Amino acid sequence: MSKTILTVDDSASLRQMVRMTLSGAGFAVVEAEDGVDGLAKANARAVDMVVTDLNMPRMNGLGLITELRKLPAYRGVPILFLTTESDAGIKAQAKAAGATGWITKPFQPEQLLAVVRKVLG
């Protein structure tokens, strides 16, 4: 049974790239365009991992991570966030909110897959 990954980002091109990379590697992908949408989709079905951008309208990534960690179903589910460069402050905040790890933008498809495998197996 293939694993399902929820990707949350307000950039359609980025979602498309992530979807193509992950589904090409055999993962099922669910997309959401902001935190509110992401939370709704996360509630609607169980996913095995979440990849979220931080900067989004309506509810940003930090908010989404916080809300997800309140859900019993999401205990133990890896949540990755996308961050640009190496902003240590943001990383600390996101980790404090409950993120498992991060992916630095810009990234190549192989790098995305490497991190996904690192965290999901």
Next chain:
Amino acid sequence: MGAPDPVETFRQESQELLEQLEQALLDLEHRQGDMELIDSAFRALHTIKGSGAMFGFDAVAAFTHHVENAFDEVRKGKLAASSELVALALSAKDQLRILLDRPDQADAATQSAILDGFRAIVQGGGGASAAVAAAAAADDAARGWRIGIRLPRDAMAMGTNPLLLLDELRALGPARVSALAGDVPPLEELEPTDCHIGWQVELDAPCPRAAVEDVFMFVIDDMTLTLEPLGAAPVEAPPAAAMAVPPPSAGAAPAAKPAPAADSVRVPANKLDELMDRVGELVIAQSRLRQVAGGSHDMQLRAVAEEIERLALELRDTTMGIRTVPIGQLFGRFRRLVHDLCRDLGKEVELVMQGEETELDKTVIERLNDPLVHLIRNALDHGLERPEERGDKPRRGRLLLSARHAGAQVRVSIREDGRGLDRARIRARAEERGLVAPDQPMTDQEVFQLIFEPGFSTAAAVTNLSGRGVGMDVVKRTIEGLRGSIEVSSSPGAGTEVTLCLPLTLAIIDGLLVRVGEGRYVIPLTAVEECVELDADAEAGGARCNFLNLRGSLIPFLRLNEVFATPRDPEKLKKAVIVSAGDQRVGLVVDQVIGDHQTVIKSLSRLHAEVEMFSGATILGDGSVALILDIAPLVAFGQAHEERLMAAA
């Protein structure tokens, strides 16, 4: 069909983002303290930078970085928004557009000027990029490592899988793993997702320290990791770090803005076209059903056919609604145009928009862009005067863009309170060019319509923006290509209004189905005034008596079988369909009027683009094709044709 390309999606997306940025900036100019606008601008820049870097647009990403920085400073309250910042950001937006669409035309000087501007604004505090804490990895590759691992208690709840970490270590080389279970609480107190177990790993791999640390990169700040080169004496197993689950930081409060829930779905335009096609075919099939049911005595069949007709029409209306888009989308783009034109021309103009919620078919809106741009340019360049020339009128000129539904039409108008058209000068110019005879009487409307003749321009000076006289005739042709028309009204000193009248939908029209010879044709019902029977004598005469007497007025008629060069139907009694084309009325003589017919317009092939009399074709209930008549050129052609016949007589 090929897989969608993220780069293409990014291009489309960046167009929308640049729009969003521009609107936010234009609004920001008047509301400089509005944090939502700042945020909207920041997010647009951030996404362009992030996604741009992803898809190879490095120049775009690098350039956007600086602009984004400046807005980040404003967001954080370290910098105040100002008109200067907005102006600079607008230039940056233009530069971005060039970098995205035509990078080879990007001007390096302009670009560095903009960047200098931003640097100056941000004043040395700028950049704020966190110093990369380069982990001074002592590259001491020992024979191996003894690794002590203690994860925070909530590590697994936060998604870290210790087994995967151990597997990664094993991937570096042969490893002996032993668990340190001394801290596992009794069963009653045990929370299964808490991590109480530690590990000690002896890794026989001559890898650098950094390779081991990399495995733990996500958790390294929260855990206890001890590393000693193998060969040294074993150290005490690391003590269990009493790690309390850190409370979620206050900064993680969701920024739930009360933004309007735009519950929408992005759909590729070709899917909508396909949907329209299916609906169109359904309408056709349904009309066939209506025919069949109409001829049947089966009440059940007729009842169902009626029901299907109702559903088909509702479906048609709903899908029409999907393709319609509020014109405000188009008007929004013009704010920037007006802003820049005012600046370039030294004019002061207030732009007012009305009826932005008026909806039009998406394809119509797109084709309206160029004509409206031209009309706005004209209005600002020629119509509206400079502030000092305004006389008694308010110093600030007024440009009104409005749209409204009127019956089956949409009327889009551009009105300014400038000089007004100079009727005498237009007339003189037309006479000069031989378009009009000197003593020919003309109404105001007719004179004003002359400005749409090709090459016609009364502008004394051809400015950069308009006055070349190549625009207005193209505007007219574009509007006519949309089956619309243009009205002009003007009064000296008070201004001019140009109104574009467009049909509400392009795709489905109500028509009158007629037969000429073997072929069937559709006449748009909007053009049809009435049908009359043709007096057999007048018709048969073949005489040059080509006029009908309709309740006292003489109306010329055209024999369509002659215009179409089809054999003459010997049937004596013919019908004439009286149609209006502009101000003219003409009777089209056909062999048979079949009836009302709602048709889905299918466009003709490019190969038939030069055939003037038909605006499209439709598929009838029996699968055959009927051509849709384009009334205006038909009338013109017919007239020339009749003139030739008369000359030959």
Next chain:
Amino acid sequence: MSTPDIAPTLRVVTIDLQGERFALETRHVREILDPGPSTLVPNAPAFLDRLINVRGRIVPLADLRLKLGLAPSDTTIDTRVIVLEVPLEDEPVTVAVQADKVHEVRDIALVGMTQTPRFGLRCRPEYVRCIGQLGDDFVVVLDPGPIFAQPRAADALPIPAA
């Protein structure tokens, strides 16, 4: 080891028109239909004066015989309509042509021009892409692009009513 000369081949559909054999590259052929009703387009050029309905799409029906200098022939049980997609100025255009008979899809070898027998080609040379060899016979491979290319007509602006 000498490599044998491999003549370039082309995948084509071969058709009969007025007793003569022609071929069309399969890359241009969208589908092949039975003939059905067609509609006259008044005042269109004779070569392109009919339309057909292909599953809801309006497609011009061209009379290739006119362009190739052949006499018209009656419709028989073998007549077929071939729907082509022809590249024209960056965007492909769909057009249909009628054939007296359609044969199978073949890979034919191309033949250098020096070897072509004097055919007495009645059509203009630019309509011919190349000559192919089919068994003992030669077949003219047509080039749809030039056949359907439109002459640049001057923009006819309506003369304003005087």
